[in-house]
Amino acid sequence: MLPRLQFKGRVFVENHHVAVPFHELVPIRGKGVGERCSLQDNLVLHGDNLAALKALLPTYQGKVKCIYIDPPYNTGKEGWAYNDKVNSPLMREWLGRIVDRDDLTRHDKWCCMMMPRLNLLRELLREDGAIFVSVDDNEMHHLRSLMNEVFGESNFVGQIVWHGSTDNNPTNIAVEHEYIVCYAANKTALEGVWNSAEFGPKEALQQIGAELLEAHPEPVERQREYTRWLKSHKMQLKPLDRYKFIDDAGVFTGSQSVHNPGREGYRYDVLHPVTGKPCKQPLMGYRFPEATMAQLIAENRVLFGSDESKIIELKVYADEYMAKLGSVIQGIDSRLGANEIREIFPEDPRIFKNPKPSTLISELLSFSTDKDAIVLDSFAGSGTTAHAVLTLNRQDGGNRRFILVECEEYADSITAERVRRVINGVPNSRVDAVKSGFGGSFSFFELGLPMRQENLLDGSHLPSWQKLAEYVFFTATGLEFDPTEANENLGLIGRTASHDVFLIYEPDVEKLKDLALSLAVARELPASDRRKLVFAPTKYLDREFLHYYQIDFQQLPFQIYETISGLEP
Incomplete structure (x- = not known):
């Protein structure tokens, strides 16, 4: 039997999601974008997120491919309060008090808030879906225990460290990271490998490759021009800055994937095309049989060194590049979220505190979703997840849909308003995509009366x-x-x-x-x-x-x- 996390109030909340009544979802025409108002559209829902998640079950149970949530970090500074109507007046009174740093039971209250929501999120998730939860050191240990119970320890996918800030405060250890915890609904149904295209650098390499192929048909001159261009753009191309070559098929780099990993492979000679001598072999031999290697050479997929002393490599073209989601995310500054808010709400640049950068969410979604996926965020805040979904659809031509749930009164004035603006465009924005608008639609709903x-x-x-x-x-x-x-x-x-x-x-x-x-x-x-x-x-x-x-x-x-x-x- 797995260990259980014990916390005050657990007995009242562990099955509370079952007792939550179904509510009507009431369409509010005029607050969305588009002609229709439908639960099959992109959605922004205003109302308590526990009741809203229950109300979504009839339409979306088992259909959400990816969930991203950013719940309160419970630092003692947020001033949040638990508002679920558990069946105990004394518990409601205790839970309903504002949580601050002096509240010695704030971790119990956080667990009380999270458990029923995680249970409903699990029901909404597709069998091959995944959930990402942002958290910091305040609740990381409790979150992992809760997720192990709700999703199963065997469905733990990984824990990402997001290095998003620089801490200049005088402390023993400078805290410059947060976490993103990932679990699957069913890890055996999850894709074996998550890959994602690096859209910006990849598109730049594809574009320059096409331009140089047209302008410079002679290979040596074309390579010279590409090397010159690469030198001046190298910093903007990371992690694709190692793509140093160009041929008739486009920009490429070399990969050591001819090596046989871990045990003795195939042994045969591969002759260098200039010297005619056998090239140096990998330590454990080649991973392909000789006939496969001959075919790769005939297709011009093998990269030779200047002479036979260098081990051959396979050509990997920029068109084929797919990144992997690492356990450490760097290069996405946490301040980018605030910069986005300033671009979208120039009249009130501090309208929302500590928003996540949309690039961070896009990074997660680019690996974990297909082009027709449904993405859910039940702690929607400033609407970053919708922004990320629309960005990703623009980049890869996808048709992903988002569902945002926000309980606070700013669900219309901030959450939905951001979505309206990034769809329609922000005329004075310095970001081209935000300025022109992503296009699309969404429907706005409010939580109606319970069906009792x-x-x-x-x-x-x-x-x-x-x-x-x-x-x-x-x-x-x-x-x-x-x-x-x-x-x-x-x-x-x-x-x-x-x-x-x-x-x-x-x-x-x-x-x-x-x-x-x-x-x-x-x-x-x-x-x-x-x-x-x-x-x-x-x-x-x-x-x-x-x-x-x-x-x-x-x-x-x-x-x-x-x-x-x-x-x-």
């Missing part, structure tokens, strides 16, 4: 047929509600392999008193080879008729959250 049984019983809040259908279908089947498959006139809300699912309901208290699964209704239900799962306020059919019409009945609202045993997706 008592609200349905007393009629104080009756959701629309489609809203209730969405939640009923998800809670009964665990599947996403598809509005194109639903038919309100027939009461059909969706299908599984074993059942057609129906909802007999109208958002009207008086009509609800008379709505029921009757014999007439049963006869009107469309025939199929699947059983029928029917949600209704009551029924006027006995067991024999239910059996005859192959109906499984569930009463509203009492069985709204019950999953039918044996129901197959």
Whole structure:
């Protein structure tokens, strides 16, 4: 049995995510960008992030490829407060107090805040997805313990050190780093290797290569011009500054991947094209058989030295370059985040404290997402993650979508406003991409009322047929509600392999008193080879008729959250 992290309040929060009611997500037209307002669009959600994550489950359970969150570091300076409605007045009073440096239980409160959120984030993550969490030394040890419990110790992917600042304060040890912890939903389903193109340097090398190939068909002159260009641009090309050569196929470097690693490989002579003598062999021989080497030489993929004394290398072209995500990220200054805010909000350059640089998030996403991935950030802050997603889509032609959740009042004025500005463009920005705008769209939603049984019983809040259908279908089947498959006139809300699912309901208290699964209704239900799962306020059919019409009945609202045993997706 794995060790468990013990903290005050754990007994009240470890299953709290299950008790959180589903809420409606209310579209706020005019606050997004684009003609439509849809949960299938890029999203900015305003509301408590725990309730918002629960509300996203019917649409996005198991669909998010990558999650990045930047929760409070709990330094004692943020002044945050836990606001989840746990089932204990005394616990709510304790948890609800502002957390500061003098609070001796601030680490307990942080764990209380994180555990239910991590549980819901795990449910939203795709089987081949990953989550990145920014943290510093204040909560690193607690975070790792929580993540081991929620995601499983075997799904730990790695811990990244981000060297983003310089500490000139008089301390024993200068702290110049933060951490980014990464876990997979299922490490065995994760891609074996994460690779990412270095977009800026790679594009520069591709562009100069194409220009020189057109302007200088003679190889020696072309190489001379490229060497001159490389010398003057070397500092801007890191980590691709080692790409020193150019031929008819483009800019390239040499790789020692002809070496056989760790054990004796193939032994044969490779003749130097100028001297005609055998080239020096790698210590453990070649990794390819002789026929493969002959083919590589014929395809001009082998780089020879000036004479036979140098071991041959394989040509690796700039077009093929893919970087690896290292355990240490350097060269992304933490101050870049504040610089971006100044560019986007020139009228109020200090509108948001300590934002992460979008380049940092882009770096993570470029490795961990495909071009159609969904990216979620439930501590959205200034909207950096959306900025990073839009940047990445511009660079590689992707169609990634973002979901931002922000509970603070600035969700519209800062989070969504930043997204609006980077989509539409900031005219006076010095950054070309920000100035012209990335294009795209997003929809703005607010958290609506909870869908509680008592609200349905007393009629104080009756959701629309489609809203209730969405939640009923998800809670009964665990599947996403598809509005194109639903038919309100027939009461059909969706299908599984074993059942057609129906909802007999109208958002009207008086009509609800008379709505029921009757014999007439049963006869009107469309025939199929699947059983029928029917949600209704009551029924006027006995067991024999239910059996005859192959109906499984569930009463509203009492069985709204019950999953039918044996129901197959």
